[in-house]
Amino acid sequence: MAGSGTAHLRPRDEVLLQVENLYVEFPAGRGRTVRAVSGVSFDLAKGETLGIVGESGCGKSSTARALIQLPRPRAGSVRLDGLDLTSLRGEALRRVRRRLQMIFQDPISSLNPRRRVREIVEEGPKVWGRGALDVDEVLEAVGLDPATAAVRRPHEFSGGQCQRVSIARALVLEPEVVICDEPVSALDVSVQAQILALLEDLKERYRLTLVFIAHDLAVVKNVSDRILVMYLGKTCELAPSEDLIARPAHPYTKALLAAIPGSGLDLPPADRLISGEPPSPVDPPSGCRFRTRCPRAAERCAREEPEIRPVNGGDHYVACHFPDL
């Protein structure tokens, strides 16, 4: 799972967004470094939804923020239509950012409490002038009443409605890629279903390309065409959604699936597939980073980091020395 390598990337001219060998690190004090993301690569074709799944500390949110260069990754490239965002500075970067937008997990924290909802959605068009969608039209598209939005502030709305506001704010600039960082994790089941349905509708209507990050595999499977599984800053497995759930090749993917209660899948109990707790990203294990919890770990896993390689034929990729085929 130290899955490095780029065997799974498609030719550059076939994809809209290509992320190659992304490294994100933060200082952890006393001269130590949190290795949040270590050599992750993936790509997105236009109109595709890529799900990124993993547990806390796997680096999925750090990856999302590195895509928009907030903060800038330590190494690697993020190419939007061939243009490398990591090489841009200042005004050029500001111009390109509007083509990537983001939706956050906490519906309350992502809206300025002191501004009216309409002002929040209008911010993008105000900054950029022409070239944005009509604010009222977008408000209606996300299921909000423009008249109410003009007078109300975020705290007068429910969590689900606040998330609609965030979506409207992201969409109004007609972005090419929308990065959704746990957009439904803070919502109730019924509201979650509303927001997921809304995202699917909007994706169709505005021809969006989505990166959908979540810890809940069932949610990710519902919206994604392909799923990337991350563990401790590394790639474990990348496969079309159905394929990943039906034939998980990586031991960690399997454990993740088995841990979901009432999954209806034919898997052994999770406590036989994974043990203990994730190690600290400050001091990740050598070789494969999953080996400390993996029932199959062998001596080779500590020595040698597995490379991403195709398995099962087709477009199923895994980074493991002993995958389940």
Added chain:
Amino acid sequence: MRRRFGAGFWIATAWISLVVAAAALADLLPIPGYDETLVGPPRSGPSAEHPFGTDGLGRDVFSRVVHGARVSLGVGIGAVVLGLGLGAPLGVLAGYRKGFADAVIMAVNDIALAFPSLVFALAVVAFAGASLRNVLIVLGVLGIPAWVRLIRGATLSFAEREFVLAARVLGVRDRRILWRDIMPNVAVPAASYAFIGMAVVIVAEGSLAFLGLSVQAPTPTWGGLINEGRTLMETAPHVVLAPSIVMFLTVLSFNLVGDRLRALTDVRQSGLEPARQSAPLPAGPGAEPVTGALLQVDDLRTHIHTPRGTVKAVDGVSFTLERGRTLAIVGESGSGKSMLIRTILGLLPAADVSRGGHVRLEGDDLTRFTPEEMRQVLGRRLGTVFQDPMTALNPVRTIGTQVTEPLRVHLGMSRKRAREEAARLLASVGIPDPARTLGRYPHQLSGGMRQRVTIAMALSCGPDVLFADEPTTALDVTIQDQVLRLIHRLREERDMAVVLVSHDLSVVRQWADEVIVMYAGKVVEHGPAEQVFARPRMPYTEALLQAAPRLTDPSHHRLRVIPGRPPDLADVPPGCPFRPRCAYAQDRCGAEAPPLTGDHDHLYACWHPTGSAVAGAPEGAESHGR
């Protein structure tokens, strides 16, 4: 979010307005000049003509106090404006830019804060001359470090919020982000601190004036007046008392207004304490105690009285639970599931709550217990585990002290025995190296380990019932699996009953024997888990099950969307509370609330129950993952 300020705030505001108006209009008021001597007999006490009396030269003290307010308030407001004007930009810069700018500004600031400020003020004023301008500048400049620190802190907390990140993603320039996103949010704490700052400056100016280091005579200042009156304390105390009282009230008012404004931005305190002050609701037809039941809840109601009306958070919930069984309570936010648990445990906010019904634990009616008796029950017979282990653990005490505490308090163990028992408990919840863990602090453990510790604490006195309120919601799925497995194993080993509150249907499906589905404070469906999940009868349960994505469904599968939102609990519509969102609703549903009825042990509150099995539902919870 309108919050009440309270009468004190308005009285204080009125006083400040009065003093400010008097100071501003001092020359226009029909009062003698402040330096006119012998307007009355010297040293005469308060009278109709001279409300504050006269001083040693026969000057009107009221007039002198009013004119003195000009200096005090002028310095107070001026110094705060100066400090804020210079301190706020530095604070915002440090908080928003961080890095180098922050390091430099804060280093200088810390040095400035370490300076003996009053000595500095005395020295400067003594050297540069005592004048209104010099006093104002000195006091203003001395306030800057505090302002920098305050504004920086507020800016930092907002600069990390997602809405600022979102603005940057939109391509908004920094200046606009500062102006539109940061400043309005920082303004509230700044305003509250400004009032408190004014009070501080008024006192400081008074002290300088008392030492003769403020504006010189003949211009009166409050501190100067007190100083002058000092010699007349014996014969004419009113000369000292009048300016002192006015100054005291003014400082008090500024502090009060500042405090109230700050309370506006603070998180409200939960105030959850065992309490019995609340008035009981009229008892319903009380069911007789069921023999053999471990926990029997009977027509439990919790109504919270708010300015918007009475919120029926829990409205007539009944169930019984036996040993060795897990009862799950599911529902969405606001369904009343957490409030139900708090009501059973007697953990309700003291004020504005009425409750009714009975909670019987092996026949003892807990609703009749005193807070002291309830505390005994909570430690020994009812264990609790909440969502966030960090709030249940005291961050500054070791795990050992916290786990041994209930053992020593409730079971009267010696320190040594309690420690041995604690280590045994930690081992039983799967904590590696328990002896070492006893010496560690909560922040040194992972979220999953902390939750194991709270489970160990809940189990320490061998409770009969374990209440777990969203115990795994904050945890990762692989850790969630471990913790739920643990709770299940402990239930078997100890022959306890478990009440599991969760919003997660799949958790409930796997781990519960019996399920209660709550909606708008009421039980809408109640039955054996496998039946409720395989054949839900209440349309809400059915919709909820179809709204949750499942791994066995294909990608891009359309989830069932329940239109609308749950009702406002202060204004629940008549009839069935789910009617406005229900696909099967008919006239009767709006007119008459459906009772909780059904066949055998599967109950539902619906006039038109659904009969169909949920498509594709895995048959029952038979696997139980054990």
